[in-house]
Amino acid sequence: MTGPLLAELAELLTRLSGGDLTASRSLEAMAARDDVPQVLRDMAEAASMLVVTLEARQEYLQVILDRQRAVIAEVDAARRTLTHMVALGHRGASDAMQQAGLAFDAEAAARQAKELVRSSLFARLRAARESRVPPAASPGDLWVFGYGSIIWNAPLPPVDRRVARLHGWHRAFCVRSCMHRGTLAQPGLVLGLRPGGQCQGIALRLPVGSLDLARDALFLREGLFEMYEERMLDIELEDGRVVPALTYIAREAGRYAQPTLGLAETVDVISAARGRSGTNVAYFEDTVAALRTHGIRDEMLDALADVLQRRSSARNGAA
Amino acid sequence: MTRIVTMMSGKGGVGKSTLTALLGALFAAEGLKVTLVDGDLYTPGLHALFGQPPSHEGFLDLMERRPALPSPLPAHPGLSLLQGGSPAGRTSALMRDALPVQGIPDALLGLATQSHAQILLVDTHSGPFEASLLAACVSDLVLVTCLAEPQHLQAAASLLAVLGELGVNARPVVNRVSDAFDLGVLETRMAELLGVPPLAVLPDSAFFSRTAGAAFPPAVLPADPLLEAVRDLATRIRVA
Secondary structure (H helix, E strand, C coil): CHHHHHHHHHHHHHHHCCCCHHHHHHHHHHHHCCCHHHHHHHHHHHHHHHHHHHHHHHHHHHHHHHHHHHHHHHHHHHHHHHHHHHHHHHHHHHHHHHHHHCCCCHHHHHHHHHHHHHCHHHHHHHHHHHCCCCHHHCCCCEEEEECCHHHHCCCCCCCEEEEEEEEEEEEEEEEEECCCCCCCCCCEEEEEEEEEEEEEEEEEEECCCCHHHHHHHHHHHHCHHHHEEEEEEEEEECCCCEEEEEEEEECCCCCCECCCCCHHHHHHHHHHCEECCEEHHHHHHHHHHHHHHCCCCCHHHHHHHHHHHHHHHHHHHHC | CCEEEEEEECCCCCCHHHHHHHHHHHHHHCCCCEEEEEECCCCCCHHHHCCCCCCCCCHHHHHHCCCCCCCCEEEECCEEEECCCCCCCCHHHHCHHHCCHHHHHHHHHHHHHHHCCCEEEEEECCCCCHHHHHHHHCCCEEEEEEECCHHHHHHHHHHHHHHHHCCCCEEEEEEEECCCCCHHHHHHHHHHHHCCCCCEEEECCHHHHHHCCCCCCCCCCCCCHHHHHHHHHHHHHHHC
């Protein structure tokens, strides 16, 4: 009965001991004895020693595993670095290709252009251009007439600023602003010019050749073509000179055109609207402040300021 | 006020007409009123991109100031097209030098007023020909499309220099750039080489290369890097 059982236990212990010859031999010797309880005690002792050995081995394997994990991480980092270097190599090759592959005969291009410019064709072209572009596009100063935000937010740094008067047009809150001072759902109001009367504003003199740059900046701000129409209008500078100036007139039709509103209605809109560049009230106040700095008063703006002021006081009083 | 934008190139085959059609469609999709003019009097082809049959009447008649002047025809929602007009049966048009090109500036300015378009996009024949240059003279912006290849760059540089002498606001557009190039690096390099910063550097697109020449624009525009870049260019055109 006990023989096969002991043999089985001995085999199990031998296997667990990892084929340790010394241990195997002693286990065989134990199993061969007749004193079964003693054999079992011996085996239990051998088993507990084996547990200690196995724990030590497990600890050792864990250390090995940790080291191998660290090695794997290092290899992975190295692989990523190498991939990056390969990409950089490609980029470098691409740059080199661009340097080499794009080189063209710039002198030949310049020669060809010069020949064209000297030809009779060019004279015809120049005549066609000069007869059709506005005078400000020809070399010289560019004056821009500011009556609203242009005064305190010039499209380009001006080289000169003069108080100026535009005859035949007056300032009006007649342009809907759906981006900077309002939204599509609740448009604000910004200044435009409407026919009749006169308007005192600030003429900004921009450096030679700035027409396109000024247009870029203004179109970007003023919402392109739909809100304003660009005109070259004669303005009278404070020193009496009359000069043509780039002037933005409010369009009288289209989705941004605001038919004339009364003072109270205008204040209703302005005090409620807010857009990407801030509140409509801030636009109003900045414009009035900028005009006053230059000693310019506008009856319409003063009247609006009074209504706004009264409402603000009434609100504070009620509070 | 109509913004006249003329599309030019130093050499042919740079994708000028496809780009013109694409820009026109994108402007129209943004709600702008757009008129395209096929100013390529020698090899007009813009109509084919919009699936229109060639018309005998067109820009040619406008230049000649014939009594019955043609109008741009609807080609796409929000977009109308004035074809070049067929030179067939017109001796003058068959001979390049005999074309009434002197009428081009007035024809374009007149069209800008009559059409009430916000953008007038003029496609032209490649090269520094009088017809194309006259269109450039009355434009608010000229795009000189070129490829990133030496011969194309040389032609573009020469054209940009001439336009610069005329005081025309002209900007290069580098088209069909292979993905082997870094677009940002190329843009800087182009600005150095051409002396004028490009308004756009457009990636090559397998989709548009395949469909170029077919009816345009396709009913469903695919999500394509080129389309994104052209959309960005359309925004720049409005302010450049």
